[in-house]
Amino acid sequence: MSAALYNKEILRLATSIPHQLRLEQPHGTSERRSPICGSRVTIDVALDEGGRLVALGQEVRACALGQASAALMGVHAVGRTPEELAEARDALTAFLAGERDDPGAWPGLALFEPARPHSARHASIRLAFEAVAEAAARAAERPRG
Template identity: 80%
Template sequence: MSNQLYNTRILRLAAGIPHQQRLDDPHGTSERRSPVCGSRVTVDVALDADGRIAALGQEVRACALGQASASLMGAHAIGRTLAELEEARDALAAFLAGTRDGPGEWPGLELFDPARPHAARHASIRLAFEAVAEAAARARTRTVA
């Protein structure tokens, strides 16, 4: 793995973000912003009958690290439960903060190891995972009510 903060893999992921169209009728939506850099990610989700992500849409206005994170989130969010999304969010935050050795089970998050010493970059990297977990929680509340 490259030790560069902005390596080729980060840039490739940033250029290929999946699900970059907002949903017409989402069950839940969340917008998260980084006060440090101004990055913004909006995530829409629709849940299936089992409470898993059935459809995802996102609008990403972020730096390359935030875009790469949104790409990894979007590539693997369909079929996930709220608990899985919250676990991924929390594991990523702990990994970046240095309180956890690995980034958890979500594919690809080890890519952000070089960003760990750069605390100002953490918020942008976390945005997509925070937004998808919050959108799923809102969707779950809406479908239960």
């Protein structure tokens, strides 16, 4: 495994995951697992009346790459719409697969450039973004009020 894959920034992010408490009454929840490495991420979200994410909770049991990805997702997710979260998930997936040259507009995802040749690591990196997009989509479908 390349030393650049687990660089200082990845390791720093892996130890600084925000929103690590699960929400008591989420509007939407999703759990995603990577069958390759056993990583697991559970995301709870709450949306405001305008459909923007206002609360996030996450439980992350993943490798350093999955933890770093969860940290980047968590830092920038609040205030986003379900559509923006789905766009970030799709851009990250395409970037890792080599289908696009950039990871999209989400801050910090270029950090995973060294992981692109390591397809076995892609699932763990995608987990938090897949889970938050799915949880937000579920929350958007749920009647509130």
